[in-house]
Amino acid sequence: MSLGSVPLRYKVDIDREQCMRCMRCVDNCSYGAFRNEEGKLIVNSRKCTACHRCISMCPRDAISLKDRPVDYRAHPLWTSEAREDIINQSRTGKIVLAGMGNAKDFPSIFDRLVLDACQVTNPSIDPLREPMELKTHIGKKPSRLEFEETVDGDIKVLNEIAPNLELQTPIMIGHMSYGAISLNAQRSIAQAVAKVGTFMGTGEGGLHESIYPYQDNTIVQVASGRFGVDINYLERGAAIEIKIGQGAKPGIGGHLPGEKVCSDISCTRMIPYGSDAISPAPHHDIYSIEDLAQLVRGLKEATEWKKPVFVKVAAVHNVAAIAAGIARSKADAVVIDGFRGGTGAAPKVFRDNVGIPIEAAIASVDKKLNEQGIRNEISIIASGGIRNSADIAKSIALGADAVYIGTAALIAMGCRVCGNCYRGLCPWGIATQREDLVDRLDIDSGAQQVANLINAWTYELSELMGAAGINSIESLRGNRERLRAYMLDEGMLNVLQVKPVGA
Amino acid sequence: MKLDNKIAIDANDIHYTQLNKLIRKAVAEKATDIVIKNVLGQRFIASGLRAEINIDIYGVPGGDLGMFMNGPICNIYGNCEHAPGNTMDYGKIIVHGSTGDASAHSMRGGEMYVRDRIGYRGGIHMKEYDQKKPTLVVGKSADDFLGEYMAGGLILLLGIGQEAPFYGRGIGSGIHGGRIVIRGEIEDKYLGLGVKRLDMDTSLLNEVQSRIKEYCNYFNLDATKLLDENYTVLGPASSRPFAGKYTWE
């Protein structure tokens, strides 16, 4: 033990004057930071993960929490994190895993973009009075329509229209599998999307029976492990998504550790109890863009061309060219997951260093598809670090059709982004399979909160649109004229195709 | 008793979607047997098909034959392109010839018998669950990465009339479930990471013997000689191959 211990990550303090020794914090902390010793409340700060469960449950506001209470010698390069990772790895010789999205201090592009509003020359629209069209259709659109007049004077569309998903709002909930999150969390999300008329992703975890009632609002995922995938699963989903990559860990596969594979998960994923669920890095039937097109067609053929098929890729350097390749397959939508996308567990070196921001990825994909005249062939769904309705409005103005939210939906159910999902002890009942913890998440309230969030953002979107004199989400899509960049460099402006403020 | 109802389809010059429509139509018409002639590269034949039916295919089917298939027995009189039996659920694919890469990819149940050779990545990520146990039997040879990432089921490679090696490198790398059984001795250099040599136990021996008999039955071969041979049994060193690779933040 020549390395000794590293300093406390968090320090929990109890205001003893305030504390009434109700011991709720003891009961609520699944990490064991509190204990009750003969009526005395004892705190072990080393066990704290800053999940805030105790703080939110304390009736007396008696708990305070401090991040990194012990200073190191200040050094801009050798941050405490850099030092502690080295200590960890020199002890273990292993790859460091971490939770949630990219935690590095990269500047946010969203925060350097501002939206437009009408003044004098073109009036803004009052969304209370005028109808605002937020309905979004995801899927292939014909490049032109052909009509015919019938004998009784009606107009008939002659094109065969590919199946599309109809969303009441351009906000969907991304793929979080049963296994990564609890069944109660997934059920809350399912109820919420059904209520507001949008869709959720199942993740690569199969489709649990209790989600069947909401299957018309789910997008089933086919990833490299092919877990839980059979023809019934494919037919139940409203759409099918092929997952190639994920923003939090582009280029590598995933695996659900065996200890998380309980009997219910084992039967949903269709794998043995307690065995690791390993998703290899590539799909081993996809080694090229042609192979991807083959899987897209394979899924369509198996479901008799009734389901839209999406392809999800991580935002990487070449994402525009990759998306153009995807658009030329029979795929209906490309999902781009930016480097801030969340995850239960990813190697930290990937989470923090691989991939590009979603803002740049959307703009470059939209631009490339426009240049090639195939933008209408495919919808663009953006995900990875979307925090509010402004991020959504900006994503759409940069060229997205709709967004997937993930972490935001978890926060709506209680998550405080503590980043300890991988430990399976989530005190909010979200990223855990422990029954007593899962029970803490009430499905109806969870669903209501998630629905509230989507509704609130939808209101804000219509207000933002109205202020900009836009009454249909379609007119915002790819409408970079409604964006200006505040202190972004010229290279970035070219990528985004956005003018600087004042121009 | 179910009456025989044989329906013939001529695949000459028709697109795979059209062909699958005809197959589904035949199923709807309660066919017990479908005979498809003149198959030339049509992909996805019987893809996603749920039916207890016998399908005879003459010619060379394209990729992903029997993908997500659940139930049918397909006899192919010819070679197959890549990935027959991809993510197949249940049923049988019997190939009187050879198949391409990623044969039986992610197969979850059912059986596949290939008379001759398979390409690279055969049986990759095959997995079993509960009653479902996929089986891939290959008569002659397989290329590299046989049974890679395998999570369950059985791969049996017979090497009939072949001198070793009739297999490539990287056999079973990342395997975390199931068994790969290969005729004769195998040098270590052909084995992938995470593979362990295991002893043949009685239940596996019984299974192997009955699979060999079934294989010989389909292709009119004499099983006695094959049953006499020694087999190498390969399985996972652990059902959790990555457990020791990571540390938490």
Ligand code: SF4
């Ligand atoms: S929950 Fe608050 S009041 Fe109750 S014991 Fe803990 S710190 Fe004290």
Ligand code: SF4
């Ligand atoms: S979901 Fe994960 S990050 Fe959120 S509170 Fe639970 S363990 Fe922490």
